[in-house]
Amino acid sequence: MLKVEAIDVFYGNIHALKGVSLEVNKGEIVTLIGANGAGKTTLLKTISGLLKPKSGDIVYEGASIAGKAAQTIVKHGISHVPEGRRVFANMTVEENLELGAFLRKDKDGIQQDFAKVFQLFPRLEERRKQLAGTLSGGEQQMLAIGRALMARPKLLLLDEPSMGLAPLLVKTIFRIIEEINESGTTILLVEQNAHMALSIADRAYVIESGRVVLSGAASELQASEQVKQAYLGGH
Amino acid sequence: MATWKRTRGFWVSIILAFAFFAVVQWLITSGTLNIFYVNTLFFMAINVILAASLHLIIGITGQFSIGHAGFFAVGAYASAIMTMKLQLPFAVGVVAAGVAAMLAGLIIGVPSLRLKGDYLAIATLGFGEIVRIVLLNIDYVGGASGMTVTHMTTWPWVFACLLITIMVIANFTNSTHGRACISIREDEIAADAMGINTTYYKVAAFAIGSFFAGIAGALYAHHFYIIQPSNFGFLKSFDILIFVVLGGLGSLSGAVVAAVLLTIVSTFLQNYPETRMIIYSIVLILVMLYRPTGLMGTKELSSLFKWRKAAQGGMNHGGKNTVA
Amino acid sequence: MELIQQLVNGISLGSIYALIALGYTMVYGIVRLINFAHGDVFMIGSFVGFYAVTMLGVGFFPALLLAMAACAVLGVVIERIAYKPLRNATRIAVLITAIGVSLLIEYVMIYLRGAQPEAYPGTLLPKQNLELFGVVISSQSLFILGTSLVLMILLQFIVHRTKIGKAMRAVSHDAEAARLMGINVDNTISATFAIGSALAGAAGVIFGIYYTKIDPLMGILPGLKAFVAAVLGGIGIIPGAMVGGLLLGVIESLVSGLGYSLWRDGVAFIILILILIFRPAGLFGKNVREKV
Amino acid sequence: MAARTPLLKAEGVGIQFGGLKALSGVTMELYQGELVGLIGPNGAGKTTLFNLLTGVYVPTDGRIMLDGETLNGLPPYKITRKGISRTFQNIRLFGELSVLDNVKVAYHAHARHSIASSILRLPSHFRGEKEMEEKAIEFLKIFQLDGIMHEKAKNLPYGQQRRLEIARALAAQPKVLLLDEPAAGMNPQETKELMNLIAFIRERFALTILLIEHDMSLVMGICERIYVLDHGQLIAHGTPEQVRSNPKVIEAYLGEEVS
């Protein structure tokens, strides 16, 4: 479904991604783990069009999307839940969700998706008219995910959805990610919480200083000594 | 020994500065430099002092002040009152200019404690206009028609003021006090949490900055024969702001270089009276488009000579806590 | 009676400020740019209207529309050429560019036609003086007040109720996140400039009709006053700009009326600073403490 | 133990934001040398409590005392000088300043040379600056940041920024150190390293530490006592074992089973 082929990305002189390749198949949950500053966020931003690769290609459903504008890529069915939630603080929960469906014209479909999001996150329905900036961190994370779902994505890019969340919420979020996946959305998940991520993912990539250093089935990686040492806190 | 190493850069610059002084003085006395160049040089120096003084407030402390012409005006009038009305020597005028402007700086420093960003900008702009309007309404200083002032500004005066300004501002910046100001610019809440008395340093920056703007006012008043409130309006404040930003916000050498270059550009453009302002504005736009961080960016000239290792200045580009 | 007359004077003056401030605050609120060239777009609007009337011989409404259209285009062009390349620069850098653009517009205009003023034909809008208990109210000032009010409501509606308005607000909070929603940030900002500048153009024509005199530097002071009004009301808050403008007008009229016309701007600024000290985010701005 | 007086004490503190009662009646005591955890769901008021303790917000009720002295209403910089310093949940470094200068800023309060001495470049200026520099470098060494001390802070990777924040807070020479989610965004391995670092600095500087964290491995691993906040109120407090098995905490925060 998505194929990243040897992309190089720079911030000015900083070479953030060095020939990264990866693949996401339809229906999968693929996770990307790696230390701070490894380049995970950079990779997601490049896929969703916020950054442009200097070389390499990104192929989505058979067509190249590398270097296209973010707003075009959303249209193709890729939604990105950015790091740090980035909800529109001075707008209400409802308006945030409406913006998620910005490109859509099908009123009925949008209404259905509202219902679907509220079903996934009943808390958001309670807070419909509240300003997003006043939500708690977990609620904002739910909103960010809900907002991305409103675009009816085929591929959902999630950047550290569990960051800064209470353990209870972390569990909730991961449960929801699985639910979303089960209802047919392919997921590319970036996580620091490698335990959790590997336990729900089908496949995983390990990225280090801008390079993919390991990949394989999630269960394999979870068992790998190397991964344990570097990312799972030893034992 | 160690101290010599640290201060080497400082003393070398001082010696170079005095050499420059002597050469210019000789050129002037010998008549090699005609009044046109002398005049341009003085104007340049006044602009440099203004730029450096605003640099301390905006570039270092991050307080978005666009009423700098107000301090300039206070200095100009205070010195003119001393010399013209009270018949006191020029030296008294210069000191009075600095002190009066500094007091004004303290006054405007106070709202700065509560206001941020654009709101502070508007308040300082308002302050500058208030100064102008007050002067406009005081008949003692000539109201709208202004005050004629005898020419007293000489090269030794100009040089001394310029040198002291640059020295004080550079030394202040490159010390723990300057770092305290920069930390306020970067993140006021964190600065406060690290034990910096933000109130004190914001007001101090306004006070020092306005002191030197006042000094520039004294030199200006006694060089240009007449001072008039309309010459100190918000457009003048913008001119000074342009020096600071065009040079590179946070870079003292940038502010100095920009003030020098723009004075030259402006003098040169006198040959094109009809298109002068058009060319000037295009230069302004192009420089900003091609060098959005200003001519010097956040670097100092001295860093080119590797006298100092760490970059001091510069604005945070994120914008959340920066001015404007 | 005189007091009431002064209030009426102040409200008509304030409506003009408000009219300019509306477009100002809109651009300001969305793009966070102090668009110092706004006053000059206003001036261009005024001249476009003038030339439309005197050279093309059209009436009020076509002239108004023409001015608005020309200014909308001008606004978009300015944004694309001078501001867009600076999206990632500091706001103060853009402010300097804006000052540059402002000077450029003024002096190109002076270069093209000189600095001398032009007089608007007085016959464009019917004009009547209503006398109520000795207070003279001109029909034109009622018209201006009405126009400002309608435009304010319209703008408020656009920004808060329409899709493009939502996109504008989203862009103003977080442009990158807005892109992820599928919003075309460049087009949204252009739309903002187009609307804001069209308002400035409309204000220019109305100003010309009301005050007759227009000249290439006419935008500087009203531009500054509109900026003050916008900040006074709270940056980006549309009704705030309206109230800020009216308040400024009334203060100025009352001070002038008391015989201190030379202190007028001084008093206005003192009141402005006082208001800001007590309400650091303007009259309508919420003084949100930064969440740490 | 009961006889000891607490070093830092919050007595029934509360604060209101508009209509929202973000904290109410929170009482908490920290004794010299302790390492205490503060946990609770998102929006429970943990960061807000930090803000009250450091003077960023002024409590609407209650009292905050350090060493028996009331801190209410003091501006943040004075509280820092009295001995409480902190890190921030959203990193707030001085981005354009170098790593070294970030730490030096925190030393400022202890600098003895005046503005005048700096302007005139008197010997006291050089002495003061030299002393600051030496101390700052010493700290950076502890945090292994000395190799990059001339980098601008904003150019550091996230993990180093977090460490620098802690180093900076320590440089203010506090008695009490408040850490707000120091492990956020770190992977389990990095978290483990951080745990060791915190334990180390506590010993080395005889610090009292209050720590907010969502990572239970860290909190349960190093904290001696834990306070739990929910909806602005303390709902539990005790040793990690007590808190872990407290049904209220499980319901509000941990979720059913916890490892």
Added chain:
Amino acid sequence: GCGGNQQGGSSGGGGGGGDVIKIGANLELSGGVASYGQSIAEGVELAFEEINKEGINGKKLELVKVDNKSEAAEATNGAIKLISQDKVAAIIGSATSTNTLAQVQIANDNKVPIITPSGTSETVTVKDGKVNEFVFRTCFIDPFQGTVAAKFALDDLKVKSAAILIDSASDYSKGLAASFKETFTAGGGQIVAEEAYVAKDTDFRATLTSIKSANPEFLFLPGYYEEVGLIVKQARELGLNVPIMGGDGWDSPKLIELAGKDALNNTYITNHYSSGDPDPKIQEFVKAFQAKYNKAPDAFNALGYDTVYFLADAIKRAGSADPVKIKDALAQTKDLQLVTGTFTVDQNHNPVKSAIILEYKDGQQQFKTKVNP
């Protein structure tokens, strides 16, 4: 060359050698009062064109303009540049008194004459009772017009009470008001209101409302047409229908457009000349101006034009481009017939010329009386 000053000669400038005499013009081409400076420039350029058809003493005049941005400091800079770089023989000074004052010292020190077309303040030519040797002007000084206006109000209009509304940013306006007030009160009149505005204002309703409530029989409004036009219009709108009078600053075809014909009825000005005057000299000027610029001239145009002829006459008489000789010749100007009147330079370097009073009727200036100094 006959001037004795080759290029780069004495430090006092010299107007260049060879076949041209360089004349500087230090004008407000940009900034706050750009419209005055530009109007002067138009008059000046027209005059240069005419004179250069024949030349003076076999030489042509070359105009070197500088823009002083309506700022005093830039006016000083401009004067220095004209004298030291361009080495002009004389400078046509700035439009406002202040900007001219900023050049006086430079002119005296470097011995280059300077003539301001419209700087009316007495202090321009006389400082502390001493004449500024190198400074001249083409326009009236303030007191004269104010006195004439006051006499006209008392004797012809027979009013007893007057209000004054001045442009506080202008020496000219203040000077006229002061002399008007003195003469008017000395003649038994009473000033019932004194108000002020600042140039570039557009809304005067508040001030006019308070003037109206003081019930004056007459309004003295010394100012420039840009504001005056609006003031007269707004005054009439507010029902202030008393006679209004001003000085030469009103004189511009724009005034009629700005105020409107009806509002201008019952208003009077003192002026140097009337563009409707059948005098051939005046008509030639009006025609030439109309031909070049496609508009009718205003007072600044006329003064700029006259300044050049004033200077040209002196150069001719001096027979030299030497600035000091030109200065001497300027001081000796006698009965010189120009557009804005026939004048003689007095010992204070002020032109002595007669004034006329004009009335606006349906948008036309009508000659009322002529007053000799």
